[in-house]
Amino acid sequence: MKKYLMTPGPVPVSTEVSLAEARPLIGHRGADFSALFAGIETKLGRLLKTSGKTVIFPASGTGALESLSVNFTGPDTKVISVSCGVFGDRFREITALTGASIVNVDVTPGEGVNPGVVAEAVAKNPDASVLLLTQNETSTGVFNRVDEIVSAIPQKNRPLVLVDSVSSIGTMPCYPEEWGVDAVATASQKGLLTPPGLGLVWLSERGWDAVSKRKCNNYYFDLMRQKKDLYKEAPDNPYTPPVSLYYALDAALDEISSDGWFELRSRAARALAAGIDSLGFELLVKEEKFRSPGVTAFFHPSGDTSAIAKSLKALGVEPAGGQGKFKGKLIRMSHYHDVRWPEISLALGSLYAALGDHRARAGDFVRRAFEVWEAK
């Protein structure tokens, strides 16, 4: 049976990306690899609107986050950690392992981060040198306005702003240089529409300056070792890179950079949300402006969410379930990839079938979703 993958990572990759990944291997110490790497850097620079380069680790998103924690923090660092879910908690946990002292700012999962709350925490902790944020909290489908948060925090002695953008880059604008963010971490298998295996990290000039003044107690994730090779005229890596994934990422970056891609993602999210609501589900994120363009989380008020998810999987549609306190209580559907009307109607039609006894409560979901889709 054909399976329709709708998990928020990994996401389905296009035929072009799969074919690129299957190209014959090349050595990683030579002109061909440097040219491939340099091309990827140019495309990433365009996507993030950044002048500096992006470090690429063979790692998952958690590895990319760990590289930030071990390079920016230690027992001498006070960190403000803002969390609105499982991934915000993870970034905090990784950072705490460096010995840093942490000030927790917790936002109810399912709700977005209010810039004023962060500004207050920064003002109250002038000795904190690092602030941790999550751009898109994948466990709840909350999208935080990092640009608004950074503008709201006091600019004097501003802490270094490190952002988990693992599930946002490629799906929604993320312009760290423009926004005054000092580091972002991401991974290949979500908005970047590439198979899993690459962890990416970008640093601002202020970020690099801070890192260069610290001793990193980690060999593999030491960012200064990466920087040396990254900034050579013909860039390469200190250790063996997964060359095939570089080919895949290079091809995927062309898809993401097509005109109107971000608008298309949020349009698909809004149409899907309208249909899900009309089917009788409840969307976890109540405030529309905090709803993620990449992933939508919802549940059935009857409490039968996990049974509905099971029926859905039996039909061949594979979303993810809840995490943390929402384990067994949520369905999370991703739309990072090229989801348009055919995929939306497939998802909604399958959800209708999976509703079982609750089908009678479903409204005119196709019409409602299509109205939103058509309205753009």
Ligand SMILES: *Cc1c(COP(=O)(O)O)cnc(C)c1O
């Ligand atoms: C997926 C995800 C991670 C972890 O990434 P892995 O690649 O699974 O290590 C971290 N943060 C966010 C927001 C994510 O969505």
